[in-house]
Amino acid sequence: xxxxxxxxxxxxxxxxxxxxxxxxxxxxxxxxxxxxxxxxxxxxxxxxxxxxxxxxxxxxxxxxxxxxxxxxxxxxxxxxxxxxxxxxxxxxxxxxxxxxxxxxxxxxxxxxxxxxxxxxxxxxxxxxxxxxxxxxxxxxxxxxxxxxxxxxxxxxxxxxxxxxxxxxxxxxxxxxxxxxxxxxxxxxxxxxxxxxxxxxxxxxxxxxxxxxxxxxxxxxxxxxxxxxxxxxxxxxxxxxxxxxxxxxxxxxxxxxxxxxxxxxxxxxxxxxxxxxxxxxxxxxxxxxxxxxxxxxxxxxxxxxxxxxxxxxxxxxxxxxxxxxxxxxxxxxxxxxxxxxxxxxxxxxxxxxxxxxxxxxxxxxxxxxxxxxxxxxxxxxxxxxxxxxxxxxxxxxxxxxxxxxxxxxxxxxxxxxxxxxxxxxxxxxxxxxxxxxxxxxxxxxxxxxxxxxxxxxxxxxxxxxxxxxxxxxxxxxxxxxxxxxxxxxxxxxxxxxxxxxxxxxxxxxxxxxxxxxxxxxxxxxxxxxxxxxxxxxxxxxxxxxxxxxxxxxxxxxxxx
Amino acid sequence: xxxxxxxxxxxxxxxxxxxxxxxxxxxxxxxxxxxxxxxxxxxxxxxxxxxxxxxxxxxxxxxxxxxxxxxxxxxxxxxxxxxxxxxxxxxxxxxxxxxxxxxxxxxxxxxxxxxxxxxxxxxxxxxxxxxxxxxxxxxxxxxxxxxxxxxxxxxxxxxxxxxxxxxxxxxxxxxxxxxxxxxxxxxxxxxxxxxxxxxxxxxxxxxxxxxxxxxxxxxxxxxxxxxxxxxxxxxxxxxxxxxxxxxxxxxxxxxxxxxxxxxxxxxxxxxxxxxxxxxxxxxxxxxxxxxxxxxxxxxxxxxxxxxxxxxxxxxxxxxxxxxxxxxxxxxxxxxxxxxxxxxxxxx
Numbered sequence: 001x002x003x004x005x006x007x008x009x010x011x012x013x014x015x016x017x018x019x020x021x022x023x024x025x026x027x028x029x030x031x032x033x034x035x036x037x038x039x040x041x042x043x044x045x046x047x048x049x050x051x052x053x054x055x056x057x058x059x060x061x062x063x064x065x066x067x068x069x070x071x072x073x074x075x076x077x078x079x080x081x082x083x084x085x086x087x088x089x090x091x092x093x094x095x096x097x098x099x100x101x102x103x104x105x106x107x108x109x110x111x112x113x114x115x116x117x118x119x120x121x122x123x124x125x126x127x128x129x130x131x132x133x134x135x136x137x138x139x140x141x142x143x144x145x146x147x148x149x150x151x152x153x154x155x156x157x158x159x160x161x162x163x164x165x166x167x168x169x170x171x172x173x174x175x176x177x178x179x180x181x182x183x184x185x186x187x188x189x190x191x192x193x194x195x196x197x198x199x200x201x202x203x204x205x206x207x208x209x210x211x212x213x214x215x216x217x218x219x220x221x222x223x224x225x226x227x228x229x230x231x232x233x234x235x236x237x238x239x240x241x242x243x244x245x246x247x248x249x250x251x252x253x254x255x256x257x258x259x260x261x262x263x264x265x266x267x268x269x270x271x272x273x274x275x276x277x278x279x280x281x282x283x284x285x286x287x288x289x290x291x292x293x294x295x296x297x298x299x300x301x302x303x304x305x306x307x308x309x310x311x312x313x314x315x316x317x318x319x320x321x322x323x324x325x326x327x328x329x330x331x332x333x334x335x336x337x338x339x340x341x342x343x344x345x346x347x348x349x350x351x352x353x354x355x356x357x358x359x360x361x362x363x364x365x366x367x368x369x370x371x372x373x374x375x376x377x378x379x380x381x382x383x384x385x386x387x388x389x390x391x392x393x394x395x396x397x398x399x400x401x402x403x404x405x406x407x408x409x410x411x412x413x414x415x416x417x418x419x420x421x422x423x424x425x426x427x428x429x430x431x432x433x434x435x436x437x438x439x440x441x442x443x444x445x446x447x448x449x450x451x452x453x454x455x456x457x458x459x460x461x462x463x464x465x466x467x468x469x470x471x472x473x474x475x476x477x478x479x480x481x482x483x484x485x486x487x488x489x490x491x492x493x494x495x496x497x498x499x500x501x502x503x504x505x506x507x508x509x510x511x512x513x514x515x516x517x518x519x520x521x522x523x524x525x526x527x528x529x530x531x532x533x534x535x536x537x538x539x540x541x542x543x544x545x546x547x548x549x550x551x552x553x554x555x556x557x558x559x
Numbered sequence: 560x561x562x563x564x565x566x567x568x569x570x571x572x573x574x575x576x577x578x579x580x581x582x583x584x585x586x587x588x589x590x591x592x593x594x595x596x597x598x599x600x601x602x603x604x605x606x607x608x609x610x611x612x613x614x615x616x617x618x619x620x621x622x623x624x625x626x627x628x629x630x631x632x633x634x635x636x637x638x639x640x641x642x643x644x645x646x647x648x649x650x651x652x653x654x655x656x657x658x659x660x661x662x663x664x665x666x667x668x669x670x671x672x673x674x675x676x677x678x679x680x681x682x683x684x685x686x687x688x689x690x691x692x693x694x695x696x697x698x699x700x701x702x703x704x705x706x707x708x709x710x711x712x713x714x715x716x717x718x719x720x721x722x723x724x725x726x727x728x729x730x731x732x733x734x735x736x737x738x739x740x741x742x743x744x745x746x747x748x749x750x751x752x753x754x755x756x757x758x759x760x761x762x763x764x765x766x767x768x769x770x771x772x773x774x775x776x777x778x779x780x781x782x783x784x785x786x787x788x789x790x791x792x793x794x795x796x797x798x799x800x801x802x803x804x805x806x807x808x809x810x811x812x813x814x815x816x817x818x819x820x821x822x823x824x825x826x827x828x829x830x831x832x833x834x835x836x837x838x839x840x841x842x843x844x845x846x847x848x849x850x851x852x853x854x855x856x857x858x859x860x861x862x863x864x865x866x867x868x869x870x871x872x873x874x875x876x877x878x879x880x881x882x883x884x885x886x887x888x889x890x891x892x893x894x895x896x897x898x899x900x901x902x903x904x905x906x
Contacts (some may be wrong), residue, residue: 037612037620038668040711045617058748096692099743101704104697111697124705132617133707140681175661204612240615282862285790321634373768431601474605479572480662483605518623 002180003406006032006148007038007398009168011155011185011211013041015131015383016362016390017190018138020351021147022109023391024188029398031391032148034171035183036206036485039139039149043192043204044383047131047197048243048315050123051095051380053088057111059120061085069552070328071117071218071274072342072371073512074528075224077548079347080367084378084385092124092385099137101126113311114248117375119558128243128314131380141462153180156220156414156486158187158358159404166218166357167404170414176486177478181408181480183286185398186357188390189215190383193363197493197500198338198445199438200239202231204468212365213492215345216499220353221532221543223366224343225496226503226514229374230447232278233298234337242298242315242334244376247271249311251284251300254331255290259524263324273559274324276373276513279336283447287334295333336447340379342370342513343503346532346545351390357397361390368530371547372512422484426472430486432465433468437461437490439498450517454505462539465494495540501535502540522552561585562595562637562807566607567653569660577660580604580648585870586637592650593632595620596664608663616777619712623664624653629717629775655717657726674729678737678756685747693745706739706785708778714780715772727761731772731782734763738785741792750796757798762805763789805829811869818865823852 008024012018013035026029033039054064065085069076084168096110102124105111114121126133132384142149152174159168159181168183191211195203210341215221232253238543247253253271255261266273273281282296300308305328316327325332344366351359351367362383369382437460444457468490475483508515509523529545533540561583569577590598593611600607611621614633621632621699625640627823632652640650657668684693715731724730729737739757740746756762763786772782794804806829826843830836846852 037610037618038672041618041620043613043618045710046613093691097682097684097688097745099745101700101743102692104699106702108696110760129617129708132710133704136707136709136711137682143676144679144681204618205614206612236616237587238594256747314617322615323634324589324645381568407725429601429605477570477572477606478576479570480608480665482600482608491652492798 001233002178002405002411003181003183004032005403006182007031007184007370008269008394009034009066009182009347010188010190010391011035011169011214012042012190012192013037013039013149013311014044014190014192014362014382015135015138016387017042017188018142019384019392020188020190020391022141022145023388024395025145025147027392027395029395032150032182034150034153034155034169036152036174036210038151040136041144041206042135043207043293044380045132046204047349047380048128048241049245049248050113050120050125050130050335050377051092051134052115052118052377053092053124053381054085054120055089055092055110055124056120056122056200059122061088062167063119065089066120066552067118068369068375069371069373070557072369073276073522073557074374074552074554075368075384075512075530075547076373077371078550078552079548080369082550083349084369084381087385088288090382091381091388094535095134095135095137095384098141100134101542102533103127105337110552114272115376116244116247116272117269118272123248123377124307125245125435127310128312129473130247134380134496145460146387150182154488156216156418156488157410158214158412159183160218161404164219164356165401166355169214170410172418172485174482176277177481179411179418181411182408183227184406185401185403186359187360187392188351188394189364190359190360190390191262191364193341194493194496195338196434196489197438197497198228198441199300199435200234200442201338201426201438202234202239202241203265203339204469208489208493209364209496210489210492212344213495215353215355215358215360216495216535218355218358218535219535220355220358221346221534222343222496222499223346223530223532223545224368224503225341225499225533226444226502226531227370227512228338229275229335229340229513231339232275232282232336232418233334234339235319236293236295236333236335237322239337240318240322241331241337241339242319243312244275246298248376249300250303251298253278254297254299256292257290261285261290261296261317264416269559270533274373274375277559279447282334292333298334299331300313301329308364324352325548338442342366342368342372342374347390349389350393351386352393352397355402359390359394359397361386372514417547418484421425421487422473422476422481422527424473427465427486428471428488430468430471430483433471434486434490434493437464437494441497445501448515448517449504451505454501457501458498458505461494461498468494480506496534499540502533502542503531506542528554529536560588560590560638561648562641562861563647563649564595564599565594565649565651566596566663567651568607569654570606570662576773581582581655588638590637591633592625592637592652595637595650596632608665617710619710622655622712622714622717623658626651626773627653629655629713629714630829631714631777634777655713655894657716657719657722658713668713670726671716671730671732674733675711675736677729678733679752680736680740682740682743682746683748691841695744699740699744703739704745706735706742706780709735709780710778712777713776718775719773720768720769720771721765725761725765728765729759729761731766731786734766734789735780735782735785738789743787751790753789753793754798757793757801757804763793764801764806785825802829802831805831815869816865818862819856819859821856
């Protein structure tokens with residue numbers, strides 16, 4: 001199986017990838033998925049709180065869209081946000097009919113909960129493991145579809161034909177160590193986020209931004225990479241996430257004096273202000289000495305044991321295990337931690353990137369519906385709405401294009417390159433460099449940033465890039481060479497870290513999750529624009545692009 | 560804290576044998592076994608293979624055997640493993656059981672997922688789709704939700720005693736998945752599913768009630784209890800023409816009749832007919848030679864009182880779909896396994 005051909009090839013088997021594959025198949029394409037883990041192992045699993053839609057008759061898609069625009073700090077593209085909000089109700093109903101066991105109200109209809117930054121209770125949920133519940137149902141649909149999945153294949157390169165159109169991928173079969181070529185008339189990247197660029201992060205170990213790096217290297221621009229979400233409530237010991245549903249259900253955030261400090265920065269929404277606002281507030285409490293051992297406290301005790309056990313069972317377990325705190329009887333120490341990338345591969349509202357034949361959806365893509373700050377429960381929504389759209393658009397593109405020509409050389413070249421990489425006499429360990437990168441990013445490119453710190457990060461990344469180029473691979477074998485995969489992932493992540501820093505240096509304002517202490521104000525005159533990073537000699541080349549404004553003119557954000 | 564991990568290793572590319580390798584690492588007090596393995600991989604031996612991703616027991620990648628017990632590496636604290644019996648500050652780590660080892664702690668999952676696929680694991684409603692969502696009570700969704708908590712990690716399969724002797728058994732994970740659809744009020748193919756699960760080789764009657772899957776499941780899915788419910792529902796639906804259902808019925812009948820288990824009678828009545836009985840002559844002969852088939856049972860004082868307990872239990876359980884675990888546990892421990900093995904109550 002050194003070469004296989006499909007109409008549409010999806011990279012990644014999380015929610016966006018599976019939804020895209022199903023949509024492309026429904027449009028008549030022969031589809032396959034290439035994924036570096038088995039489908040149900042994807043990080044979509046970790047989404048806890050829910051999925052947004054204006055389904056309730058008292059709610060409206062306009063209200064959902066406006067909340068999202070406001071949440072994005074006006075950096076979201078409003079045409080894309082309109083699509084997201086308009087298509088949300090049908091997307092949720094579709095998931096329900098596929099078999100998702102959404103929570104119900106007393107009439108047996110879908111029941112919703114409150115979430116941050118939302119003016120209605122429009123978050124639909126399955127306990128506090130909504131992502132897992134949806135992921136496994138989409139997997140059920142994938143089984144039903146018979147779509148082929150190539151599991152445990154790591155993509156090392158996008159193939160392009162003479163005209164620059166993407167024509168497949170080269171991938172390492174992790175299990176055997178062989179290199180394969182997958183030809184396709186269209187490729188959809190659904191590879192998730194870049195979490196591991198930071199340390200700590202709520203993200204799974206597989207979230208290494210592979211698709212972002214593949215696209216970037218193939219000439220696609222990465223957009224708004226400086227927009228990194230820090231979730232207000234993560235655990236100190238291992239960075240694990242405590243879902244926003246804890247606050248959605250009525251939980252309080254307090255400092256060491258017992259004050260609900262959100263009263264200062266968001267007197268109306270309090271704990272349910274958008275995440276950037278809450279994270280900044282929590283970080284200020286910690287920085288100014290009103291924290292408890294570097295944390296603030298999340299208190300849900302007043303909800304009572306029954307509600308905690310029904311609505312928040314999984315996070316109670318996590319807090320017990322990793323913070324030693326039982327939410328029923330104790331407040332849980334939490335702090336802001338890296339959680340999500342709002343930026344990513346630039347796409348239009350059909351999921352097409354500027355590179356012909358290349359599509360993207362989900363966290364790796366930037367449509368942009370999240371702009372400077374994503375609202376909770378909009379990410380699952382984005383995966384299914386834009387996953388479907390990308391699948392349909394890719395199927396359409398594929399049907400109008402002949403099967404790409406085949407040449408053996410890319411596979412052979414890649415095989416030689418990887419063999420040389422494994423066998424070289426290197427120095428240093430991948431893991432140590434990854435840790436250094438992650439800690440640098442958290443300390444210099446975290447909740448609060450400034451020009452000097454960003455310049456330090458830039459220099460540190462240059463040094464890391466040099467050392468990573470000479471790192472030793474501690475496994476010389478072929479089977480499951482995870483050391484090789486880790487080195488390739490680090491190589492990807494260094495590109496992405498450089499883009500995050502380049503975007504953060506360029507954006508001399510504070511907007512959404514990007515807070516520059518040396519440029520504390522939002523600057524609509526200059527920066528109501530997206531940043532774009534293109535791969536170039538010696539690091540990213542930064543450009544900008546306008547934001548699509550349809551009906552909501554920027555104004556000051558208050559919660 | 561310092562911990563020594565004894566890891567069972569295998570790399571068929573270099574060496575057909577398996578070997579044990581010790582690593583000593585320093586980890587924080589709250590570290591999990593996965594944390595310790597990753598510390599080994601990051602700091603000492605990059606060739607050590609372990610699948611992992613989420614670190615918070617939601618992705619199901621890192622199932623392994625820790626001191627012989629199937630578990631997620633990310634859900635087992637090092638300190639806890641040491642307390643539980645790791646000798647001299649040592650934790651023994653092996654790949655998951657009942658699956659072929661590919662390298663070190665990575666096992667072949669193709670068979671596992673193949674069995675999940677075999678139960679047609681997707682919702683199959685009948686009739687016209689509603690305009691919006693299906694209207695179903697929250698309680699019904701919550702019940703199904705408990706099974707949807709399954710992350711398909713395979714800990715139950717790794718620990719399953721039936722699978723150890725018969726790899727055709729669909730296994731606890733796939734059957735818990737199947738249960739989820741028979742329980743979902745939106746699914747319209749209960750009967751087909753129950754018929755399939757009753758008749759397919761390796762179906763619901765091949766579970767031996769050993770509770771191993773219930774004990775090791777990191778998400779408290781209780782696969783065995785769901786298998787018992789599937790059996791009850793299959794029998795209620797009339798799928799009784801199989802050895803498992805016959806065995807279960809015979810089990811109940813002999814106890815209801817005399818208060819004790821007449822294993823010869825159970826064995827004879829579990830099979831389809833005299834021709835099939837011939838297949839079991841060898842087993843019968845061996846059982847007899849080992850003294851497991853007494854020619855005459857001694858009268859047991861008070862045994863008849865058991866029949867009253869059976870009647871009372873059946874009256875209480877009548878119509879209840881949820882009493883399965885208790886009733887099904889009754890035959891637990893019966894040593895003489897006929898075809899199918901100890902079954903749930905047919906009541």
